[in-house]
Amino acid sequence: ISLIHQLHALIAERFSDKEVVAVYGSDELRLEKVQAMRQQKTDILITTTILERGVTFDAVSVIVYGANHRVFTSSTLVQIAGRVDRRQEFNYGEVLFLHDGETRDMKEAIRQIKQMNRLASKRGMLDGL
Structure with a gap:
């Protein structure tokens, strides 16, 4: 706190x-x-x-400070990243992981997010990706 x-x-x-x-x-x-x-x-x-979960805001980007901390599992990071552009009206939202050393969880979260974005793009759910 x-x-x-x-x-x-x-x-x-x-x-x-x-x-x-x-x-x-x-x-x-x-x-x-x-x-x-x-x-x-x-x-x-x-x-x-x-x-982390269940909250939707319009037109936001997210910065995860200390993303390498053990509290940030890959699933937690994916959930946090999911707060960005929930309504697809804000097409330039970003997710930034600030850290002093990349973790396996961070790498896995990035892999999952990219995979989900590719799938969503193939289904016509994303503009410009």
């Missing part, structure tokens, strides 16, 4: 013209913050893995 607060301070200072919000599991305002993101009132949302 302290890292979330540190990242929030750093990013909020760097992007002072943006609405930067941090949220985590024990945050008492978590529901309100997630709703603000859904309503596109938040520009940058810094979060733990609480939003």
Whole structure:
């Protein structure tokens, strides 16, 4: 949680013209913050893995900080990557894994994502891939 607060301070200072919000599991305002993101009132949302599954936002890219940490299994990374461009209206969303050493889980997640994108493209579900 302290890292979330540190990242929030750093990013909020760097992007002072943006609405930067941090949220985590024990945050008492978590529901309100997630709703603000859904309503596109938040520009940058810094979060733990609480939003890994079951959350859909329009027009987002995702950065996984410390993607080589053991908490990020290949399935977790795939789920997180799945938050990007869920409605296919935002065709330039990106997923970035920030790390200080690539792990097997990261490589496997990338392989799975590429495979799923190829399959979706063959089925006409993706534009431009």
